[in-house]
Amino acid sequence: MNNRTKALVSLFAGGAIMLASTGTAAADVLTGATPIPGVDYVVDFEVVDETYRVLVTDDKVIQDAFDLLNGKTLDAVPVGLVKYGKPGVNVGWSWQIDPDSFHFGSNSVEVCDGLPSDVERHLITSDHYCPWSAVVVRITPVR
Template identity: 45%
Template structure:
């Protein structure tokens, strides 16, 4: 019991000393991100954002960002507001999105196709999408 109390007090003293010295604490890695994706090319280039909450999706998005993967998102379209997909009236459900190697053509297209209703599928899977930015959420 005494050894345990000594260990606790030592840890507390170290924590206080670090706080007083101004040494910044190491932040825990973010568990949620917003990924900004580029779709299309040339004059048909558009961007959209997805909220990522799954560790596998976050890893896949970083692989896309670092040109280590050609996977693209496939997610359920939610038409009740932009969430983090600013500029659009829709977003992908963060709990129903994944990065995939291939998908059916009916869900491919530009973000503006989803916005206008031209893309009629309940899923969005832009084959040319590549992650261009990852922003951690607090």
């Protein structure tokens, strides 16, 4: 059984997936789930009324994302280096957050705060993006 199958079986056994009706095997992690070691995840963040996505590969950062989705209060602002031109998992935008740089921080400077559309329009004056009002709204295992 590969990591993807293990993740889906484990999530299903815990009652924590929702299969999409598109005919694809998409699985969204719902509250109450725990991460599967060795599996990468796409984390969706809502910032005011906009959404952006980040590929998360670090186990500690993945655990923090799950904790936030499950309602745990953390002093955690998502922070990462912006890479323009290749959106990767960040569908709908022309940029992505470099997975190797992504983490949750407690202190961020104001110059990296804003909306995803501010990043799109190059209004963020930092090379990092750190939206203070970001909320984890979905976590999806990478297939």
